[in-house]
Amino acid sequence: MTIWSCLCAGDILLRREGADGAFSLPIGDEPPVALQPWNIVTTIKNESIVNSQFSIFNLKIVRLDKPVVGVEGLEMMGLRKSHAVLSPEEYQLASKAAELIYWDQNTKYCGVCGAPTKWMTDISKKCPECGKEWWPSPSTAIIVRVTRGETILLVRARNFRSNHYGLVAGFLETGESLEQCVERELREEVGISVKNLKYFGSQPWPFPFGLMVGFTADYADGEIHLQKEELTEGGWFTRDNLPPIPDKASIARRLIDDWLMRDERLKMRD
Ligand SMILES: [Zn+2]
Structure with a gap:
């Protein structure tokens, strides 16, 4: 199973579940919207309880260039506001995605030697020049x-x-x-x-x-x-x-x- 956390400027892309105001994170092998070739997709392997079921799944994180508008069944929503409509587990996945995107944008270059950093694992980076490892530290x-x-x-x-x-x-x-x-x-x-x-x-x-x-x-x-x-x-x-x-x-x-x-x-x- 693959769950998508697609964010644009602090808003998260949600799938509308019927007319009763319920929302979820999009699920599926394919991205919920067409991505551009330059959009970087980060994949994190996850084992956790989602919607009362233990699941092993991929969390795919994307920073969108512009908000998704006018697509049937999809809606962008402020991350904080999404707390009220997502399950606690899904909100946590959306939050994790937002933090990783923020961290990625703020660690493009090594703080020691200034060289461009490279992803080392799903959640860490390494400087190819001096070897310094960078881990997210909120x-x-x-x-x-x-x-x-x-x-x-x-x-x-x-x-x-x-x-x-x-x-x-x-x-x-x-x-x-x-x-x-x-x-x-x-x-x-x-x-x-x-x-x-x-x-x-x-x-x-x-x-x-x-x-x-x-x-x-x-x-x-x-x-x-x-x-x-x-x-x-x-x-x-x-x-x-x-x-x-x-x-x-x-x-x-x-x-x-x-x-x-x-x-x-x-x-x-x-
Ligand atoms: Zn360095």
Whole structure:
């Protein structure tokens, strides 16, 4: 079986499954649309669960020159939006494809000697001149859910396009542990300290090439003091007065939903 992840400028090509709003990644030996001779097809052998079935399949990844329009049954969709219509497994394959395309475009030349790089395996490259091997290394960022009694800390970042609030997050710096990164980001962005820091889970974040590492923590000390370059608003919110929160594609939403459900579970126990 061959599954196709064809992307163009951050949009993924999907096959429409009937009229009920269901979509899937195109499947078939042939590409879903005619490719140009210069389109490079990367093939990755995969073993994983797709749509509840264990499968061994080829994932074929293509960067299209232009979006596909006017083809019956096919539609281009923003990768993030596709999270809502694809199965989790297919969304992960689409994300992997987007990350590899981004990485490929950013590693055309060896960072050591400047020679053009060559693919070494399905997912790595090698410089033919100096022998340096290049493997994809997504940027690591932390994200943390801080609660204080019945309230949660939510902030609005300057770079958010919509009006939603999220959790404190930031990129890992060199020479720093994930725990130190959480403490630094909270200190810098909101001026508070936390206790009971616990790992929650992680998530690939293909916008464009990251790994989000989620934590939970309890408030310990400090008054909220927003870093104005990064955040426009922020504060403690109860579950009854939540502002707009991120969509379900994000680990931020998983962290917030987990808190909402925990509160619900406690209420049911009372
Ligand atoms: Zn080199």
